[in-house]
Amino acid sequence: MSTLDDALGLAALHALPLSPNGATVVEAGLDYRVIMATDETGHRWVLRVPRRPDVSEGMAAEIRILDFVAPTLRSEKVAVPDWQIRTPELIAYPALPGAPGLTLSDAGEPIWHMDPASQDYAVRLGRLLARLHSLDAMEARTAGIEVRSPEQVRQTWQDDINRVSREFTVAPALSEAWHSWVGDDICWPDRTVMTHGEIYPAHVLLDQDGAITGVLDWTTARVDDPARDFAFQYGAAGDEILQVTLDAYEQAGGHLHPGLAAQSRHLWEASPLGYAIYAQTTGAEADRAAAAAMLNPEA
Template structure:
C-alpha cells in the first residue's frame, strides 16, 4: 500500500467513496500510515492502514478501549475516533475537530503547531489526564481492556530490559542506570490507572484557542503506570512544564505519588528500550541499527 490512490481504492472496497484530490498523508506513526481525504459531501475522513500484521491483531482491543473512554472524555468535550470501517487492512472514521499539535514534514522532521512549553497546554493536559486516569481499573477490565498491577508493570520492564540486553549490546552506563531504576522503590506506582500510553502532541488535537478537542491513536492504552502519560511532557517541555502539568492534574483529582515526576523522567530516558523492542518486532535492519546506536552510543 504505497500510494494515496491505493488507500482510496481500498476505502472504496469498504463502501467509502473518497477523493484523492487534496488528500494528505501522515507518516508520523510507527504502527499506522494515515491518509486524510474528503468524501463527496465534503466530510473529511481518516484512513489508518496498518504497517504490519501484528498491528491488525490489536484492533479488537483498541475498539474496547475507545468504547470505554469515549463517554468519559466527552464530559470534558474531548472526542476520540468513532470507527465506521474496521478490517484487518483498514480503519476509517470521520475526522475529529481540531488539528494535531505536532506533525512530521516530508523530510521526517517535527513540525510543531503549538508551543509544547505553553503553561496553558500544561494545565489542559493535566486536567485531561486526571479525567482519563479516573476510570477505575475494575471498569476497564470489565470492558476488556488489559489491566496491569503495579507488580506486573515493574516485572514487565524487567522482562523488556532482559530481552533487549540479550539481543543488543548495551553500554555499561545504561545497563547500570536501568538496574538502579528497577531497584528504586520510590519511583514505582502504588496503584495503576487507565492510561493512553502515547499521549503527546501528535496524538492530541487542538482548536485555534489551544483547547484540547480530541485524542487519537489508543493502540497502546491499558491500565498501567500513570507516569507513562507524563513522560513526553517532560521530554518535550522540561521540568517546569512537567510540574505545571502535575499541579493541574492533582487539582483536577489526579493522585500524585511522591515518585511520579521522577518516574516520568525515567520513562522518557527509557526510550531506547522501546525502540529496541520495536526493532525486534519489525526485524528491519535499519531499525536494528538505529536501536543499536541508541543502546551503545559510544561504540
C-alpha cells in the same frame, strides 16, 4: 500502485468514495500509515492502514478501549475516533475537530503547531489526564482492556531490560541507570490507572484557542503506570512544565504518588529501550540498526 491509491481503493470497496484531490499521506506512525481525504459531501476522513499483521491483530483491543473511554472524554468535550470501517486492512473514521499540535515534515523533522512549553497546554493536559486516570480499573478489566498491577508493571520493565540486553550491546552507563531505576522503590506507582500510553501533541488535537478537542491513536492504551502519560511532557519541555502539568493533575483530582515526577523522567530516558522492543517486534534491519545506535551511541 501508491499507498494513497491503495487506501482510497479500499475505502471505495467499503462504500466510502473519497477524492484524491487534496488527500495527504502521513508516514510518521510506527504502526499505521495515515491518509487524510475528503468525501463527496466535503467531510474529511481519516484512513489508517496497518503496516504489519501484528498491528491488525490488535484492532479488536483498540475498539474496546475506544468504547470504554469515549463516554467519559466526550463529557469533557474531547473526542476520540469513531471507527466507521474496521477491517484487518483498513480503519476509517470521520476526522475529529481540531488540529494536531505536532506533525512531521517529509524529512521526518518535527513541526510544532503549538508551544511545547505552554503553561496553558500543560494545565489542560493535566486536567484531561486526571479525568482519564479516574476511570475504574476493574470496569476496564470487565470491558476487556489489559490491566497491569504495579508489580506487573515493574517486572515487565525488568523483563524488557533483560530481553534487550540479550540481543543488543547496551552502553554500561545506560545499563547501570536502568538497573538502578528498577531497584528504586520510590519511583514505582502504588496503583495503576487507565492510561493512553502515547499522549503527546502529535496525538492531541487543539482548537485555535488551545483547547484540547480530541485524542488520537489509542493502540497502546491500558491500565498501567500513570507516568506513561507524563513522560513526553518532561521530554518536550523539562521539569518546570512537567510540574505545572502534575499540579493541574492533582488539583483536578489526580493521585500524585511521591515518585511520579521522577518516574516520568525515567520513562522518557528509557525511550531507547522501548524502541529496541519495537525493533525486535518488526525484525526490520533498519529498525534494529537504529535501536543499536540508541543503546550504544559511542560504538
